[in-house]
Amino acid sequence: MSSAFAEARRIVVKVGSSLVTNRGQGLDRAALARWxxxxxxxxxxxxxIVLVSSGAIAEGMQRxxxxxxxxxxxxxxxxxxxxQMGLAQVYESCFREHGLLTSQILLTHxxxxxxxxxxxxxxxxxxxxxxNVIPIINENDTVTTEEIKLGDNDTLASLVTNLxxxxxxxxxxxxxxIFTGDPRRDPSATLLxxxxxxxxxxxxxxxxxxxxxxxxGMLTKVLAAKRAARSGAFTIVxxxxxxxxxxxxxxxxxxxxxxxxDAAPMAARKQWLADQLQVRGEITLDAGAARALVVEGKSLLxxxxxxxxxxxxxxxxxxxxxxxxxxxxxxxxxxxxxEAARIVGAQSRDIESRLGYxxxxxxxxxxxxxxxxxxxVEP
Numbered sequence: 001m002s003s004a005f006a007e008a009r010r011i012v013v014k015v016g017s018s019l020v021t022n023r024g025q026g027l028d029r030a031a032l033a034r035w036x037x038x039x040x041x042x043x044x045x046x047x048x049i050v051l052v053s054s055g056a057i058a059e060g061m062q063r064x065x066x067x068x069x070x071x072x073x074x075x076x077x078x079x080x081x082x083x084q085m086g087l088a089q090v091y092e093s094c095f096r097e098h099g100l101l102t103s104q105i106l107l108t109h110x111x112x113x114x115x116x117x118x119x120x121x122x123x124x125x126x127x128x129x130x131x132n133v134i135p136i137i138n139e140n141d142t143v144t145t146e147e148i149k150l151g152d153n154d155t156l157a158s159l160v161t162n163l164x165x166x167x168x169x170x171x172x173x174x175x176x177x178i179f180t181g182d183p184r185r186d187p188s189a190t191l192l193x194x195x196x197x198x199x200x201x202x203x204x205x206x207x208x209x210x211x212x213x214x215x216x217g218m219l220t221k222v223l224a225a226k227r228a229a230r231s232g233a234f235t236i237v238x239x240x241x242x243x244x245x246x247x248x249x250x251x252x253x254x255x256x257x258x259x260x261x262d263a264a265p266m267a268a269r270k271q272w273l274a275d276q277l278q279v280r281g282e283i284t285l286d287a288g289a290a291r292a293l294v295v296e297g298k299s300l301l302x303x304x305x306x307x308x309x310x311x312x313x314x315x316x317x318x319x320x321x322x323x324x325x326x327x328x329x330x331x332x333x334x335x336x337x338x339e340a341a342r343i344v345g346a347q348s349r350d351i352e353s354r355l356g357y358x359x360x361x362x363x364x365x366x367x368x369x370x371x372x373x374x375x376x377v378e379p
Contacts, residue, residue, distance in 0.1 A: 011047055011048070012168060014171045039051065043134070047250075052157040054138070062083075064078075069109055076181070088104050107156065112159055118163065158235075161231060170235075171238075193257065206222040232264070235258075275371045283320050290303070293329050294371055299369070307344060312337045332362055
């Protein structure tokens with residue numbers, strides 16, 4: 001772990017709601033001050049730090065006197081609106097003590113799903129880092145709906161990691177790291193010091209939900225590490241209650257669980273495709289087409305498709321399923337669902353006779369597609 005973190009120059013740090021609000025009792029100003037001090041020290045040493053912070057909804061719940069996280073979306077939005085003010089104020093004052101400016105960035109899924117807005121967000125963040133400003137990012141819970149929510153800040157942190165091509169993602173939680181089982185139920189569970197991001201075994205052992213205050217559990221952190229690995233970033237999951245945790249990591253100490261990325265980083269556009277959370281439909285392939293995509297890097301032609309489901313438009317994201325129903329790829333459709341269904345199984349030269357026009361000879365071009373099966377696994 002020592003060399004990995006020591007060499008990381010651009011780092012995304014995520015802190016969870018339980019830590020930020022002292023398990024729902026209100027903003028823990030002392031804890032925020034400690035993280036600000038550590039981040040300021042890292043910034044002075046030449047590291048670029050982006051902070052993804054939960055806590056707006058939890059702080060709003062405390063201010064509104066709510067003991068349990070509400071389920072109604074409008075109540076969550078109201079809590080976020082109330083809590084975001086306090087969260088931003090405390091962070092701004094904590095970092096000001098170290099001579100650092102902060103900025104507030106609120107993101108939704110739409111900001112990252114739209115390619116132009118995605119690139120604009122990247123440019124803004126990179127510019128802020130160059131100006132020695134600490135970006136503080138949260139999901140824009142005051143306006144999001146279920147259809148456009150990112151879901152949790154572990155997911156958001158991994159998306160930001162890929163967005164700015166960070167070297168490392170540090171997820172600070174109220175647990176020491178990832179265990180071989182649930183330590184609350186299995187007293188023999190031991191802490192994993194190191195594992196491979198994307199290892200299916202991690203997803204099997206990291207079940208369970210989060211606290212009443214936060215939304216994510218350990219599974220969301222495992223999946224976040226898997227997503228961050230697409231850009232080559234490694235992830236550390238550690239306790240935010242450990243004294244000087246960020247500085248100890250920077251000094252080479254082994255704290256928490258290191259999840260390494262062992263695959264080559266994806267190209268930036270492929271990362272963007274892989275990170276899209278809203279899939280609009282599915283195209284099932286025959287065995288030959290699935291192998292052509294995964295093994296040979298080919299585009300998806302109509303003749304290789306066997307069925308289409310969902311309601312998607314041209315340019316929207318769809319899953320490509322093998323004959324066994326397992327996802328092998330996802331990409332941007334060249335034809336809307338109803339018309340894609342009409343050309344299933346057809347030769348590309350027959351598209352015009354079936355539709356009356358032709359846009360592209362492929363259902364999905366390989367440049368607009370990302371393979372989602374594990375490297376080396378054939379469909």
